[in-house]
Amino acid sequence: MNNFLRCMAIAALAAPLAWPAHAAPVNQNLPPQVVKALKANKIETNALSVVMLPLNAKGAPTFVNADVSVNPASTMKLVTTYAALELLGPSHQWKTEFYADGPLVDGTLNGNLYLKGGGDPKLNMEKLWLLLRDLRANGVRKVTGDLVLDRSHFIQPELPIFNDDGGDQNKPFLVGPDSLLVNLKALRFIVRNDAGKVSVAVEPPIANVKIDNRVKPLPAAKCPGWPDVLFNPVRDADSVTVVVSGKLAAGCRSQTYLSLLDHPNYAAGAVRAIWQELGGSILGQDRVAQVPEDARLLARAFSPDLVEIIRDINKYSNNTMARQLFLSLGAEFRNEADGDDSKAAQRVIRQWLAKKGLISPHLVIENGSGLSRAERVSARELASLLQAAWRSPYAAEFISSMPLAAVDGTMRKRLRNTEVAGKAHIKTGTLNTVRAIAGYSRDGDGNTWAVVAILNHPRPWGASSILDQVLVSLHNQRHADTAQR
Structure with a gap:
């Protein structure tokens, strides 16, 4: 036994x-x-x-x-x-950390910047922004190397993909777990018709998510509970283009949440978007690897209890x-x-x-x-x-x-x-x-x-x-x- x-x-x-x-x-x-x-x-x-x-x-x-x-x-x-x-x-809390493998001189990190995930279930955009602010407060402005994502905290199982109705696989509630889960991997699309001009925005503004705005403006009218706006993602090798179509009356808005990127691309895209807004730059590429044993801790954030x-x-x-x-x-x-x-x-x-x-x-x-x-x-x-x-x-x-x-x-x-x-x-x-x-x-x-x-x-x-x-x-x-x- x-x-x-x-x-x-x-x-x-x-x-x-x-x-x-x-x-x-x-x-x-x-x-x-x-x-x-x-x-x-x-x-x-x-x-x-x-x-x-x-x-x-x-x-x-x-x-x-x-x-x-x-x-x-x-x-x-x-x-x-x-x-x-x-x-x-x-x-109990989870932690997310930034590490460096090179010297920091006059605001320039001469090496790679590592983002190590600890499985935080609630690493949202606000928490990531604060973590990057902490990184900047610790003297980092420019990174000459790569942005390296460490996703080794979990040993992931191979489980069947669940889709109860065989429909849209981009639904946020179908997002799987990850050692470096950022913002539940959700993209929020906001469509507005301001005085006949239709705009489409996406949050976070990840560079490899592009918008093809085909929404037709309508005259002002009572805003419907379910606006006639459709979101159709088209993927290629390096990015995803979301074709937004339909009709929207002046003074109305529509929004939806989609999950269109894999975990590494979303996490890296979110980091780069916020870092750019903070005036920082990362010159290298995005890749996945583990933090070296001799890397130096730069910033750390803890999850809620x-x-x-x-x-x-x-x-x-x-x-x-x-x-x-x-x-x-x-x-x-x-x-x-x-x-x-x-x-x-x-x-x-x-x-x-x-x-x-x-x-x-x-x-x-x-x-x-x-x-x-x-x-x-x-x-x-x-x-x-x-x-x-x-x-x-x-x-x-x-x-x-x-x-x-x-x-x-x-x-x-x-x-x-x-x-x-x-x-x-x-x-x-x-x-x-x-x-x-x-x-x-x-x-x-x-x-x-x-x-x-x-x-x-x-x-x-x-x-x-x-x-x-x-x-x-x-x-x-x-x-x-x-x-x-």
């Missing part, structure tokens, strides 16, 4: 069961309003897995299709973020940042047998779960974000994780990272004008055939429950309202029970 299986076996024998036999009666039926909503949307009840566990008061837990292996979509981010909180710590990172991941379901965090777990704890940081992260998370007595035979983690067709879990396993997190020293940080119903994040437009508004911290999940929620919600007595509801169905249209009804029914059912007592 290998060490992992031995650890799982010992934990299974030693740890108490999450729901012992002498616990309160178990409810195995869906709330009537949920059943009604399923029928209204012509979805079978066996497509929905639901677990509701009382956390700070007595009550009958609900288990419906609780042990079915399902795709959790982005609720998988709860596994990654909770593991990171306990394994890396809430104050992990607590802020997981808030961005869970509130806004940021896939790229979740994948960065997942690989960061692997990079932090990898050993020679892992092969890559994805396998290392999988091993570390499973060992961590086993030590907590959370044996999860259905759990399959591919990239830690839920943007995957391979990832699996059961509703019972995810609810067990939420139950354990409730008892964690970092419970407050974990819970507050999730969207607040009807208030913010991916739940800001849901459950408005209901009694659940502002009373549930819920992570959402959406794929073409998946709708999911998982988190914490209050009943009518103000008690907190762990709630997981995952629907896997070929046509999950209207399923978000079904899952919302799970939360509403939980609140109303507890209120009804109180009235009967």
